Amino acid sequence: MSIRQPQPDIEMTTTPTKIELNSPKGELKIDQDAAWDALGVSRRETFNARMASEGRRIAMEAIERIAEKGNRLARIQDHADVIADFAAEDAFTGNGVNYLGDPSYNNVDIDYIPHKVETEVTPGSVDYRATPHYAEVNYQPGKVSFYMQQYPKVEMIPPQIDLKV
Template identity: 30%
Template sequence: MNFLQLQIRTTDAELGLNIEKPNQVIRQPKATQHIEQPAAIVEMHTTRGVVEIDSTQARRDVGMISPLESASKYASTGRQKVMQGIARRASEGRQMMDIAHNSDAIASIAKKNTFPTPAKLGIDFIPSIGSVKLDYTQAKVNINVQTQNPKISAQVNKPIHEYTPGNVSGHMLQNPSIEIDFIV
């Protein structure tokens, strides 16, 4: 017995694709900034220091005195010397009145007036210790600082986005087919 045979042959389809890739560009511009720092306000007030030097006593010690004080000093010294002279002459007069009782009165008076008192030796031009008085009033400084806040302005820039979409197109390279044959 002969059977009927069926033969089937197929050809696969082949599809071709044209692909265009997408293109994407993203740029982020820097932020726009402006920063300003105002200078601080500084105020300074000073009171000067004062040095007071009183050398009046030191000047007196070395003989440097004002004309008015000098005249007063010499008048006082002159008055004192006159009084000493009057007292000496009165004493010598009494001694001369008592010459009968005291025989060496003239010799004693002559001896006192002949030999002067010895001169004082030493350094007179050095002032005494502590004769210069110093007084210092300290200087004062007041500082006032007012700080200033910075002025900042910033603007964020949006990103720049450029996008070109891709494209896919297809075409048939080989069409599919089926062939069927009967063999007896």
């Protein structure tokens, strides 16, 4: 008897997995208003608000200086050159208007807003088809022939006896 089985025929087709990534651009926001303000090139609203507050401050300082000068004039008997001192002080003082913002290394604000990556996965597949082959069996009935190769017999051979006496 002989048995043989051929390998099956296999057909395999694959559909690849598809991955789609969509990465929207992030947003970069740069606010440099404080830097421009420190350079004196600010927006009108900021400039006008600063000038209004500076005007109040200058007016209050002027009232304070006038009151101080009046007090010094009231004590003119202590110092005779009070008016000359006033002229010398006013000659070397500026108006004191500050129209610039505060200079700083941190005047530019940078804000980055990243967006999430959108991932879409389409799964792939594998189509697997196998065609099996049946076993091939060959059977040939055998024949038995028997015969007697040798018939049973017993033969006894005695040892040789020495007959000389």
